[in-house]
Amino acid sequence: MPPALKALVAQLAGWLAAFLLARSGALGSGIWPLVATQAIGATGAAFALRSARWWLPLHLAFMPLVVAARALDLPPGWYLGAFIALLLVYWTSFRTQVPLYLSNRATAEALARLLPQGPARVLDVGAGTGSLLRRLATLRPDCRFAGVELAPGPWLVGSLLLARRSRQVEWRRADLFSVPWADYDVVYAFLSPVPMATVWRKAAAEMRPGSLLVSNTFEIPGRNPDFVVEVGDRRATRLLAWRIPASRAPK
């Protein structure tokens, strides 16, 4: 079951538990016993559904916060505004399970050192706000860069940030799996564990032998990297790199 559906089922299970207990007369009066029962029920259901551990505190806090927020008496437009802002930034993260977080400066510098000598073509798949590409373009003016980003919010920020570099950086709003990767010497991915097997299949099927797939942090299941670069920053970033083999068959 996809995580977003699990979350919905857990919340509904929490409400069912609260409703049944309230009907049996076992709950005290007022809204808070009901809310506490819902929260505990939802958390228990999420646990039973084997949701990732970080979902549990979210379920425990969700309904109490919703009820507490009502006391603030904010105009409903604020909630709609916050929802739209989050939607523009995270877009299909509930499906792709790849949220927005950005590579830092030290990582950009380490990646720039990995690029081949001479003019190379580099693609950032899931390029966020384009901040990494902007740094790379400054560090390696002899290379050409491209970024694909699906979420409209980061893509729009990237369009503004990269407007002056349109000759060196191609910036597109697209799904990273729908664009060809064959033209690039280096493909850089900072995604999540979830799509990495698919990333490898696409890289092995499309990228030229000898070109490089670099993943910030996330491993490809069952495939050791050809080499690893320790960035040496505070979050102990590791760049994992795979050289595309001559054989085209994905392994």
Ligand SMILES: C[S@@+](CC[C@H](N)C(=O)[O-])C[C@H]1O[C@@H](n2cnc3c(N)ncnc32)[C@H](O)[C@@H]1O
């Ligand atoms: C962790 S961020 C990395 C941003 C940037 N590459 C960096 O290193 O600073 C991952 C980005 O991938 C985007 N993303 C996730 N799935 C995608 C897809 N299928 N196609 C394009 N972009 C995607 C997300 O919206 C998010 O902005």
